[in-house]
Amino acid sequence: MLKNQLFNPVFSELSPSSTLYINETVNAKWSQGEQVFHMGFGESRFDVHPILQRALAQHADKKSYLPARGLPPLCEQVATYYQTKLGIEFGAPQVMVGPGSKLLIYGLQTILDADLFLPTPSWVSYAPQATILGRRAHYISADIQDDYRLHPGALEEALLASDNPNKLLLLNSPNNPSGGALDAGLLQEVAGICRANDVIVLSDEIYFQLCFNRDSHISIASYYPEGTAVLGGLSKHLSLGGWRLGVALMPGSPLGEELMQRMVVFASETWSSVAAPVQYAALQAYGLSDEIEDYVRDCCNIHAIRTRHIRRGLQALGIHCCPVEGAFYIAANFDEFRAGLARKGVHTSSDLSRYLLQKHAIASLPGIDFGIAEQQLTLRLSTSYLDMESAADPDRIYQLYRRGADDEQLMAQQHHPVTAAALSTFAEFIASLEGDEQKL
Ligand SMILES: Cc1ncc(COP(=O)(O)O)c(C=O)c1O
Incomplete structure (x- = not known):
């Protein structure tokens, strides 16, 4: 019964969407107690606004x-x-x-x-x-x-x-x-x-x-x-x-x-x-109510603060990052480190994404998934998940922002410990490449 001709051949060429796949992979690792910096999946994590929660509940009878x-x-x-x-x-x-x-x-x-x-x-x-x-x-x-x-x-x-x-x-x-x-x-x-x-x-x-x-x-x-x-x-x-x-x-x-x-x-x-x-x-x-509009503005500002902070941290390590003007992604390019990466067997964006997950517990997506030539060592890093892993985290950060924390206070290690640890891990990774360079 299970003949190859049974299937549309197009689906043999395709795999599940890489964004959903990396999310499932990270969730599986988390459920086994592994620490992973989840920069693979872009999902805004803020709570459902109470007005919308109530509206959905009120209309549960619409059948x-x-x-x-x-x-x-x-x-x-x-x-x-x-x-x-x-x-x-x-x-x-x-x-x-x-x-x-x-x-x-x-x-x-x-x-x-x-x-x-x-x-x-x-x-x-x-x-x-x-x-x-x-x-x-x-x-x-x-x-x-x-x-x-x-x-x-x-x-x-x-x-x-x-x-x-x-x-x-x-x-x-x-x-x-x-x-x-x-x-x-x-x-x-x-x-x-x-x-x-x-x-x-x-x-x-x-x-x-x-x-x-x-x-x-x-x-x-x-x-x-x-x-x-x-x-x-x-x-x-x-x-x-x-x-x-x-x-x-x-x-x-x-x-x-x-x-x-x-x-x-x-x-x-x-x-x-x-x-x-x-x-x-x-x-x-x-x-277009003020409450919802204000909420969206605040969430947007928090995404901006977090994304810019992470981008600055990566750039300080010499990693080239495209300018960010919206959303919660950073396109980070590691071509500068090609020699050091090659010595670790990393030649393509897929290699790099795999290597970072295996050796440094950083989940990302390779540029090739977005149509970037595989030899270009570009990754997509999502900023929406770090320090927003648990259900309680987004509101904690949102309330801090509402209480008037400025960018620096908001991004302080005590409030964003996972982000700080992820940036330190990137620093170790880059140092490990440069260390190789010096040994030569
Ligand atoms: C650029 C872009 N377009 C569309 C979508 C799909 O969004 P929706 O939830 O509306 O299907 C996404 C989701 O990740 C996206 O990043």
Whole structure:
């Protein structure tokens, strides 16, 4: 019965998402009592805001299926929210609610028959989704010397290299894994190229509420509204990944209407609708109330303080880190230490990630998972988990911040002991490489 032909061959080429895999690996190690610095998984750990907890409990009796596009007042609310936040006109008919932005992105990739273009680096799941659908994914080249900046010329070059007239560009700002953000000038240039080449843009802005420089976020939809679908959700800024609620805002154009019609078909034939109690509770999340807005601002500030502190600590060791402008990731590059690493049998980003886990108990993800050439010794380090391991930690740190602790006090060893220990471990690791150098 178990014949090879039974399976879609595409799945032999793919493995479980590396982010979820590293999280399970670390949890297994923790359950055996092993100490691991968990920089492998990006998950905001703050508590569910009490208003949202209450709203979910209040709506536990909502048992019916909802429209595939989403609860109508929620679609209204999301349109108003995005219009207020991004300064772009959106109407409720443009909004779809889905079980996480990941599946909305998959749905959009499914209904389009297009080659996928991805900046280097890009989040782990975009390319495998294209592979599942039998589509080609093209990475747009970028350089660590340039902190992986997207160059319009490189985008044009990549577009020219594909003979498929249907093209889809997936942008993600602030970016997972680099923490970088796309600025207005660049977005304008990219919008011009996409308009000239009929490229549809999926703009994954799931981290926009976590821009460290508040209100600095700009969406490419400001410059290319007719061709851009914006993706977002509750997972990051409200620490609600497990609630599985994402949103898509289709372009305000005939193309957007076509996308919506097809997405409704896709949703109705797959997930039907997002859990009703979660959609009712999300009315509060998108309600622009001061309490929720203040909470998001505080959580964002704490992510910023922690991420910048860790980045500074790594840079002090000579590790090159891309600038961080949002989210809770650092793209750290170890090319500088190539000789010392080679003597330890480390030649690729995968080797490096494995080595750090085995020898120094630091969990990370290798750059190759994000489309970075394997020889580049770049890792994604998440900052969201350190000192937030237990259920009580996030509130402890949040309350400290609310009581007025400044950046230095907040990051003091007594409050962030795991972060301090992780940075010391990196220091030992780097010293072990330099020690080798001196022996030669
Ligand atoms: C860049 C990016 N996009 C999308 C997602 C998926 O988020 P959701 O929980 O909305 O499916 C993630 C989650 O890690 C992400 O980092």
